[in-house]
Amino acid sequence: MYLTAxxxxxxxxxxEGVNAFLYLHDSTSPLPLTEIPEHSPGTLVAQAISLAPPxxxxxxxxxxxxxxxxxxxxxxxxxxxxxxxxxxxxMPWAGELEGCYLRFxxxxxxxxQWQSELAVLYRSAQALHLAYLx
Amino acid sequence: xxxxxxxxxxxxxxxxxFEREAAGGELPEGxxxxxxxxxxxxxxxxxxxxxxxxxDELAAPAVATQGEEELALxxxxxxxxxxxxxxxxxx
Numbered sequence: 424m425y426l427t428a429x430x431x432x433x434x435x436x437x438x439e440g441v442n443a444f445l446y447l448h449d450s451t452s453p454l455p456l457t458e459i460p461e462h463s464p465g466t467l468v469a470q471a472i473s474l475a476p477p478x479x480x481x482x483x484x485x486x487x488x489x490x491x492x493x494x495x496x497x498x499x500x501x502x503x504x505x506x507x508x509x510x511x512x513x514m515p516w517a518g519e520l521e522g523c524y525l526r527f528x529x530x531x532x533x534x535x536q537w538q539s540e541l542a543v544l545y546r547s548a549q550a551l552h553l554a555y556l557x
Numbered sequence: 558x559x560x561x562x563x564x565x566x567x568x569x570x571x572x573x574x575f576e577r578e579a580a581g582g583e584l585p586e587g588x589x590x591x592x593x594x595x596x597x598x599x600x601x602x603x604x605x606x607x608x609x610x611x612x613d614e615l616a617a618p619a620v621a622t623q624g625e626e627e628l629a630l631x632x633x634x635x636x637x638x639x640x641x642x643x644x645x646x647x648x
Contacts, residue, residue, distance in 0.1 A: 429644060431632055444635065444643045460642060467639045481630035481644050506575065507568035514625050531624035538571070542578030 424448065425464045426487040426552055428544040430533065431479035439482070440474025441543060443551040447491050456524035457517070459488045469555040471547065483529035485544035489522065495549065497521040502545065562602040566611060569596055 425446040432439045446465035454463050487498055501521035509516035515528035529540050560568065573592040577584050584592075600608065629647045 427643060429632060442632065442643070464640065464642045467635050467637055467641075467643075470635070470637070470643075475634075476632040476643070477634045479632045480647075481628050481632060484628070484630070484644070503568075503572050503575070506571045507564075510567065510571060528628060529624045530628050531626055533624065536574075537624070538574040539578050542575055545575075545579050546581075 424491045428485045428547040430483040441547045443471045443547045445469040456488045471551045486526040488524040563607045566599045
């Protein structure tokens with residue numbers, strides 16, 4: 424599973440939104456988890472769009488690569504571990520934790536504190552995941 | 558590997574702030590109290606210098622020093638069934 428949430432802004436209108444995308448894989452990808460987002464995202468099965476692509480600037484993103492049947496608790500715990508490990512380092516923050524590959528980054532122009540930005544992306548990703556599984 | 562008290566404090570504070578935001582801005586009273594009790598207990602294990610270090614970190618504009626200047630990423634249209642990633646490097 425590749426689940427990602429983007430905070431995006433239109434370069435034309437300046438309007439902002441948060442979009443989320445859920446991809447599944449028919450079988451285990453031979454690629455390392457770290458390669459999934461760019462090289463083998465899987466098949467897009469659901470998306471939640473608040474500002475329609477294409478051409479929006481991505482201001483921040485949260486990537487979650489995990490088994491399709493992952494328990495959400497593991498994602499949450501992994502994210503906490505990632506934050507604990509990487510907080511003092513430059514973004515992007517990325518790591519393989521709790522069997523998931525997690526990556527978060529944001530541009531300095533985002534006015535929110537990183538905790539708020541990450542929480543917004545996390546909620547959006549979680550909502551799409553829950554909605555699809557329901 | 559066990560974390561030092563100051564790193565435990567940072568990790569717990571991050572968890573509290575994140576959990577609070579993820580819950581929509583407010584945690585149930587019991588959970589919030591649980592975090593605060595643990596933070597208090599850790600606080601008194603810190604030296605005065607470490608306490609000052611934490612205070613300075615909380616007062617600093619964290620985002621400006623941690624975010625990337627620009628992500629240089631742009632989103633793309635991805636219809637359901639697509640195998641394309643939803644963003645790519647800006648040209």
